[in-house]
Amino acid sequence: MPKIVDHDRYRKELLVKSFDLFAEKGYAAITMRQVAQGLGVSTGTLYHYFPGKEALFEQLVEELADADIANFSELSEGKSIAELAEAEFKLIEQNREYFLKQMLIMADYYQQQRREGKEISPVLRRICDRVEAAVSKMLGIDDPNFLLFLMSYTDGLLLQELYGHRKIDYQAQAKILIGMLENYFKQNTKNHD
Amino acid sequence: MPKIVDHDRYRKELLVKSFDLFAEKGYAAITMRQVAQGLGVSTGTLYHYFPGKEALFEQLVEELADADIANFSELSEGKSIAELAEAEFKLIEQNREYFLKQMLIMADYYQQQRREGKEISPVLRRICDRVEAAVSKMLGIDDPNFLLFLMSYTDGLLLQELYGHRKIDYQAQAKILIGMLENYFKQNTKNHD
Amino acid sequence: MPKIVDHDRYRKELLVKSFDLFAEKGYAAITMRQVAQGLGVSTGTLYHYFPGKEALFEQLVEELADADIANFSELSEGKSIAELAEAEFKLIEQNREYFLKQMLIMADYYQQQRREGKEISPVLRRICDRVEAAVSKMLGIDDPNFLLFLMSYTDGLLLQELYGHRKIDYQAQAKILIGMLENYFKQNTKNHD
Amino acid sequence: MPKIVDHDRYRKELLVKSFDLFAEKGYAAITMRQVAQGLGVSTGTLYHYFPGKEALFEQLVEELADADIANFSELSEGKSIAELAEAEFKLIEQNREYFLKQMLIMADYYQQQRREGKEISPVLRRICDRVEAAVSKMLGIDDPNFLLFLMSYTDGLLLQELYGHRKIDYQAQAKILIGMLENYFKQNTKNHD
DNA sequence: AATGAATGAGAATTCATTCAT
DNA sequence: AATGAATGAATTCTCATTCAT
Numbered sequence: 001m002p003k004i005v006d007h008d009r010y011r012k013e014l015l016v017k018s019f020d021l022f023a024e025k026g027y028a029a030i031t032m033r034q035v036a037q038g039l040g041v042s043t044g045t046l047y048h049y050f051p052g053k054e055a056l057f058e059q060l061v062e063e064l065a066d067a068d069i070a071n072f073s074e075l076s077e078g079k080s081i082a083e084l085a086e087a088e089f090k091l092i093e094q095n096r097e098y099f100l101k102q103m104l105i106m107a108d109y110y111q112q113q114r115r116e117g118k119e120i121s122p123v124l125r126r127i128c129d130r131v132e133a134a135v136s137k138m139l140g141i142d143d144p145n146f147l148l149f150l151m152s153y154t155d156g157l158l159l160q161e162l163y164g165h166r167k168i169d170y171q172a173q174a175k176i177l178i179g180m181l182e183n184y185f186k187q188n189t190k191n192h193d
Numbered sequence: 194m195p196k197i198v199d200h201d202r203y204r205k206e207l208l209v210k211s212f213d214l215f216a217e218k219g220y221a222a223i224t225m226r227q228v229a230q231g232l233g234v235s236t237g238t239l240y241h242y243f244p245g246k247e248a249l250f251e252q253l254v255e256e257l258a259d260a261d262i263a264n265f266s267e268l269s270e271g272k273s274i275a276e277l278a279e280a281e282f283k284l285i286e287q288n289r290e291y292f293l294k295q296m297l298i299m300a301d302y303y304q305q306q307r308r309e310g311k312e313i314s315p316v317l318r319r320i321c322d323r324v325e326a327a328v329s330k331m332l333g334i335d336d337p338n339f340l341l342f343l344m345s346y347t348d349g350l351l352l353q354e355l356y357g358h359r360k361i362d363y364q365a366q367a368k369i370l371i372g373m374l375e376n377y378f379k380q381n382t383k384n385h386d
Numbered sequence: 387m388p389k390i391v392d393h394d395r396y397r398k399e400l401l402v403k404s405f406d407l408f409a410e411k412g413y414a415a416i417t418m419r420q421v422a423q424g425l426g427v428s429t430g431t432l433y434h435y436f437p438g439k440e441a442l443f444e445q446l447v448e449e450l451a452d453a454d455i456a457n458f459s460e461l462s463e464g465k466s467i468a469e470l471a472e473a474e475f476k477l478i479e480q481n482r483e484y485f486l487k488q489m490l491i492m493a494d495y496y497q498q499q500r501r502e503g504k505e506i507s508p509v510l511r512r513i514c515d516r517v518e519a520a521v522s523k524m525l526g527i528d529d530p531n532f533l534l535f536l537m538s539y540t541d542g543l544l545l546q547e548l549y550g551h552r553k554i555d556y557q558a559q560a561k562i563l564i565g566m567l568e569n570y571f572k573q574n575t576k577n578h579d
Numbered sequence: 580m581p582k583i584v585d586h587d588r589y590r591k592e593l594l595v596k597s598f599d600l601f602a603e604k605g606y607a608a609i610t611m612r613q614v615a616q617g618l619g620v621s622t623g624t625l626y627h628y629f630p631g632k633e634a635l636f637e638q639l640v641e642e643l644a645d646a647d648i649a650n651f652s653e654l655s656e657g658k659s660i661a662e663l664a665e666a667e668f669k670l671i672e673q674n675r676e677y678f679l680k681q682m683l684i685m686a687d688y689y690q691q692q693r694r695e696g697k698e699i700s701p702v703l704r705r706i707c708d709r710v711e712a713a714v715s716k717m718l719g720i721d722d723p724n725f726l727l728f729l730m731s732y733t734d735g736l737l738l739q740e741l742y743g744h745r746k747i748d749y750q751a752q753a754k755i756l757i758g759m760l761e762n763y764f765k766q767n768t769k770n771h772d
Numbered sequence: 773a774a775t776g777a778a779t780g781a782g783a784a785t786t787c788a789t790t791c792a793t
Numbered sequence: 794a795a796t797g798a799a800t801g802a803a804t805t806c807t808c809a810t811t812c813a814t
Contacts, residue, residue, distance in 0.1 A: 007773095026304045028221035032809060042775045043810085053809065103352070107300050110355050111219045125357035145365040148353060152366075153342065156349025159296070160341060162303050164318040172338040173345075183376045200798090225784060235800045240785065242798095393794095412690045414607035418788060428796045429789085439788065489738070493686050496741050497605045511743040531751040534739060535732065538752075542735025545682070546727060548689050550704040558724040559731075569762045586777090611805060621779050626806065 011049045014039055015063045018056065023101030027057050027108045054112075058123075061109045064102060065126045081185065082178045084139055089174040092154055099158050102127075139181070146184060153177070204242045207232055208256045211249065216294030220250050220301045247305075251316075254302045257295060258319045274378065275371045277332055282367040285347055292351050295320075332374070339377060346370070397435045400425055401449045404442065409487030413443050413494045440498075444509075447495045450488060451512045467571065468564045470525055475560040478540060485544050488513075525567075532570060539563070590628045593618055594642045597635065602680030606636050606687045633691075637702075640688045643681060644705045660764065661757045663718055668753040671733055678737050681706075718760070725763060732756070 021030060021038045032053055036046045050056040092099065106124055113121045128151075136147055160168060214223060214231045225246055229239045243249040272280070285292065299317055306314045321344075328347075329340055353361060407416060407424045418439055422432045436442040465473070478485065492510055499507045514537075521540075522533055546554060600609060600617045611632055615625045629635040658666070671678065685703055692700045707730075714733075715726055739747060 024304075025308055026219070026221055026301070028219055029304070029308065031807080044775050044812090045773075047810070048773065104300060104304060107297060107355060108219070110357075111217075111222070111297065115218055115222060120357040122357070124355075128353070128356040128358060145362060145369060148350075148358070148361065149346065149366060149369050152349030152353055153346045154349070155352045156345030156347070157341075159348045159352060160321070160345055162300060162317075163321040164303075164313040164315070165321060165341070166318075168341065169338060173342060176338060176342050179376065179380070180373055183372065187372070224782085226782095236785080237787085237800050238798075241800095246784065410690075411694055412605070412607055412687070414605055415690070415694065417786080430791085430796050431794075433789070434794065490686060490690060493683060493741060494605070496743075497603075497608070497683065501604055501608060506743040508743070510741075514739070514742040514744060531748060531755060534736075534744070534747065535752060535755045538735030538739055539728065539732045540735070541738045542731030542733070543727075545734045545738060546707070546731055548686060548703075549707040550689075550699040550701070551707060551727070552704075554727065555724060559728060562724060562728045565762065565766070566759055569758065573758070610803080612803095622806080623779050623808085624777075627777065632805070 007049075011059075012063065014041070014046075014049055015056075015060050018060055019064075019101065019105070022057060022060060022108070023104050026104070027053075027112055057109070057112070061105065061121075061123050061127075064105065065123050065130065081139070081181050085178045085181055086174050088135075088138070088154075089170045089177070092157070093170045096158060096161060100161060103155070103158055103162075200242070204252075205256065207234070207239075207242055208249075208253050211253055212257075212294065212298070215250060215253060215301070216297050219297070220246075220305055250302070250305070254298065254314075254316050254320075257298065258316050258323070274332070274374050278371045278374055279367050281328075281331070281347075282363045282370070285350070286363045289351060289354060293354060296348070296351055296355075334377075393435075397445075398449065400427070400432075400435055401442075401446050404446055405450075405487065405491070408443060408446060408494070409490050412490070413439075413498055443495070443498070447491065447507075447509050447513075450491065451509055451516065467525070467567050471564045471567055472560050474521075474524070474540075475556045475563070478543070479556045482544060482547060486547060489541070489544055489548075586628070590638075591642065593620070593625075593628055594635075594639050597639055598643075598680065598684070601636060601639060601687070602683050605683070606632075606691055636688070636691070640684065640700075640702050640706075643684065644702050644709065660718070660760050664757045664760055665753050667714075667717070667733075668749045668756070671736070672749045675737060675740060679740060682734070682737055682741075720763075 017039050018035055021035055024030075025034070032043055032046060035056070036043045039046065046056070050059065106127065109121065110124060113119075132147055132151055135150060136142060139150070141147055141150070157168065157173060210232050211228055214228050217223075218227070225236055225239060228246075228249070229236045232239065239249070243252065299320065302314065303317060306312075325340055325344055328343060329335060332343070334340055334343070350361065350363075350366060403425050404421055407421055410416075411420070418429055418432060421439075421442070422429045425432065432442070436445065492513065495507065496510060499505075518533055518537055521536060522528060525536070527533055527536070543554065543556075543559060596618050597614055600614055603609075604613070611622055611625060614632075614635070615622045618625065625635070629638065685706065688700065689703060692698075711726055711730055714729060715721060718729070720726055720729070736747065736752060
């Protein structure tokens with residue numbers, strides 16, 4: 001069944017391409033025709049690969065959960081905390097478009113699930129967990145509360161972007177974070193004594 | 194002699210009541226009929242007070258920008274940093290529903306403005322600025338970068354709720370924040386010497 | 387019951403004022419609010435004087451049927467045919483706005499009656515007959531076929547305005563009509579011998 | 580392979596079929612649902628072929644401007660003026676339904692354009708000009724003023740139909756017209772001497 | 773597989789009319 | 794009498810979805 005592979009491969013390709021479209025307009029606001037057009041296919045074809053709009057969106061979010069947070073791992077080797085933090089912020093800054101879009105899609109998905117009375121989606125949690133794990137490994141931090149703090153801070157920074165905050169100085173933020181981290185490790189070391 | 198109605202007062206009342214509705218479903222997903230029903234009026238009446246769905250939503254966001262962040266000011270008197278931070282987190286925890294909804298509405302508004310090719314809305318910025326000013330005054334902090342850090346952190350914490358994070362331990366987070374703050378003030382004092 | 391006189395007088399005043407409004411937009415396209423606004427009253431007041439939109443329009447058309455075709459009679463005294471014809475055309479030209487509007491309203495009324503399956507309205511006929519009688523008296527012509535010809539010609543001339551005909555040369559048309567009339571009278575006289 | 584439909588051909592077919600519907604009820608009074616129903620299609624299909632009600636109506640009027648005034652040319656060969664005139668009136672009488680409807684549509688269009696503050700439509704003029712050209716060629720008359728007279732007369736005759744005039748005697752009218760024409764040609768010939 | 777024409781339920785919005793004041 | 798707020802049915806138009814080709 002080589003055909004099925006092709007079918008599946010193409011489906012995923014469409015999913016990836018639809019990411020921007022959903023992020024730009026939002027699930028409820030975008031139409032299937034717009035999606036089809038954006039993907040360069042007919043609506044008929046779109047429905048050939050996905051049973052409907054809702055399923056398409058769900059699969060997109062699941063795709064996000066499966067997608068590699070590829071870049072994170074690159075930087076994690078044997079550097080000082082300061083270097084790591086700086087590298088992380090550079091990475092965030094460089095991909096802020098992507099992260100912002102992912103955030104918007106997740107917010108959209110959250111609302112959609114709520115609308116339909118469903119419990120908070122395990123898919124969102126999965127995405128969240130994986131990012132957390134990546135950050136944990138990258139910075140060598142295990143304390144869940146401190147991890148939550150870090151995640152919140154970086155996610156929140158992206159939110160500020162959305163809120164229209166005047167140009168964010170990622171360098172300065174990195175410096176603050178480094179201070180936090182150094183302090184954290186100092187204290188942690190003390191505690192472990 | 195017309196029916197005696199304070200048009201403007203009633204309009205604002207409707208706006209306030211529509212907050213939950215828009216937050217729950219999202220701008221694009223909710224219908225004017227649903228809004229009308231939720232407000233307990235007919236669609237005709239809704240259109241009597243607002244020229245259209247878009248205007249209604251915009252006025253809602255503007256209302257948000259004008260609304261008092263009343264509760265913040267209460268706690269700001271002569272307490273230690275630790276007390277203030279603890280109080281702030283309690284406040285966030287208690288109002289997390291409201292703050293989350295506001296966040297969703299702002300994200301929605303952001304998308305809607307983008308969809309229409311408008312520049313990033315000054316209204317969002319106004320909301321953002323006011324919250325920042327409130328936090329600044331409350332905690333007695335002026336450094337914009339540190340303020341941004343704080344805002345990001347607290348906003349990001351709310352985002353984690355949305356992402357389906359298992360019960361967030363606001364107490365533990367408060368502790369972390371206090372550590373940060375104490376460290377910040379210590380350092381700041383040193384620098385000023 | 388002096389009040390009733392006032393009521394009735396005011397009603398007619400409103401009718402007269404509504405003539406332009408209906409002519410400009412058409413019965414179906416104009417809204418009662420627009421009419422009210424155009425008349426400088428509230429919709430409530432409008433409904434106080436007329437039971438509804440349809441009745442208002444019907445009364446307007448009836449008002450047209452009752453209105454004096456005042457100006458026509460002025461010119462009818464002891465003049466030559468050429469003079470009369472010329473005078474008539476000047477009159478048409480001067481009032482072409484009014485006549486055009488009347489034409490539009492009558493066409494509208496015709497359609498509305500048809501829509502409701504009613505027979506061709508006697509009211510329209512009444513207007514038509516009165517105009518015919520006026521022309522007959524004015525030009526001293528009795529032959530119904532020739533009168534019909536005359537009416538058709540002048541009404542048709544107005545239609546040409548509506549069709550966007552470049553500036554119509556009423557002088558030239560008057561000359562043609564005079565030729566027709568003179569010829570008609572010559573022949574008629576011969577026939578009567 | 581899409582369903583094989585000649586989009587443009589079908590669009591024109593719909594236009595032609597919508598002629599009666601618009602003439603019967605008027606642009607503002609007829610609803611798109613009614614049009615769709617009258618054409619035997621769904622509203623969705625109607626909107627698939629036309630961007631909106633206004634565009635549909637405009638295209639209809641343009642279609643009228645392009646439509647052949649086919650029948651006119653038939654009769655124009657080598658006959659006496661009397662025969663031509665008689666033939667014309669027979670033609671008008673036979674198609675009076677069609678001409679009346681065209682007149683109503685044009686009046687409607689005129690109002691609609693005015694409503695929107697547009698200048699007098701070139702489309703109406705185009706229709707008008709083409710009819711004029713046809714009549715000119717048919718009767719062999721060039722004098723624009725005399726042509727205007729003829730057009731006005733015949734159009735006006737149709738108007739009388741609308742005004743509810745009792746049965747119009749087209750034979751008698753033809754006789755009058757013949758008189759006019761003969762007189763016109765006689766005089767014209769004299770002038771050319 | 774792929775297309776896009778067709779559908780009709782449902783969205784935003786309007787409007788004649790009613791009615792409390 | 795006069796006002797204009799309130800209503801909800803009806804209008805224009807959209808859109809997810811289906812289906813013949």
